[in-house]
Amino acid sequence: MLIRIVDLEAIASGRVDTQFRRWRRPTVKAGGTLLTAVGTLAIDAVEPISDDIDDKDARRAGFSDARDLMATLAKRGEGQLYRIRLHHLGADPRIALRASLDDLSEVQAKLARMDGEAPWTRAVLASIAENPGLSAQQLADRFGMEKQVFKTRVRRLKTLGLTESLETGYRISPRGKAILER
Structure with a gap:
């Protein structure tokens, strides 16, 4: 709605x-x-x-x-x-989650399940970290992905507190940065 x-x-x-x-x-x-x-x-x-x-x-x-x-x-x-x-x-409970460094091992396990047989989570997180504010379309193009598919994937990362939406594009959260550094 x-x-x-x-x-x-x-x-x-x-x-x-x-x-x-x-x-x-x-x-x-x-x-x-x-x-x-x-x-x-x-x-x-x-x-x-x-x-x-x-x-x-x-x-x-x-x-x-x-x-x-x-x-x-x-x-x-x-x-x-x-x-x-x-x-x-x-x-929004995701706001507090962005700064939380609790349960990172659990987050990594969830990311591994999300990746399945075609890993994508780490590459998407890294791309967002390197390109804060880049539009969803531009990021999707880098992965050869349709924009809606890309946005759905980023929404899943956002639910885990790893990214946040900007006026245009996204940025990595402290929690997302910690995951990338692991």
């Missing part, structure tokens, strides 16, 4: 606790979480609703009134209308 940064900031501050989406099928579920630019969001409820939204609900989503909300939703595709209740849960 993509959420605009202005809405993420409003959710983090507590001013907004509702989102509306038109979906053929929901992309989030109650009890789940989302990692976002402002940290982790908890999904409290996801419910299909009719188009009859009141002004109070629209304001909970950061809109001035229901008419403003419906005008925005009209531009966002088709499907069932869903109301999503959510709240800011806390900081």
Whole structure:
């Protein structure tokens, strides 16, 4: 579920606790979480609703009134209308993980499993370390890889706290540097 940064900031501050989406099928579920630019969001409820939204609900989503909300939703595709209740849960746990030098042997074992029969993790980490801020497309081209495949791989490294995303490209974290030095 993509959420605009202005809405993420409003959710983090507590001013907004509702989102509306038109979906053929929901992309989030109650009890789940989302990692976002402002940290982790908890999904409290996801419910299909009719188009009859009141002004109070629209304001909970950061809109001035229901008419403003419906005008925005009209531009966002088709499907069932869903109301999503959510709240800011806390900081992105990967941020603290980036500086942690605990369990590096366990991380190495996970990287070995990720590599399987075609090792890639060390080369990707080294390339990011040598080229901070280089775009995903440029890095992917260096490996002869499609951009989306490359980004998926970097996301897996990010989950382990080894990289972090920049405005453009990535950089290696202290944890990632420690892994490369091992």
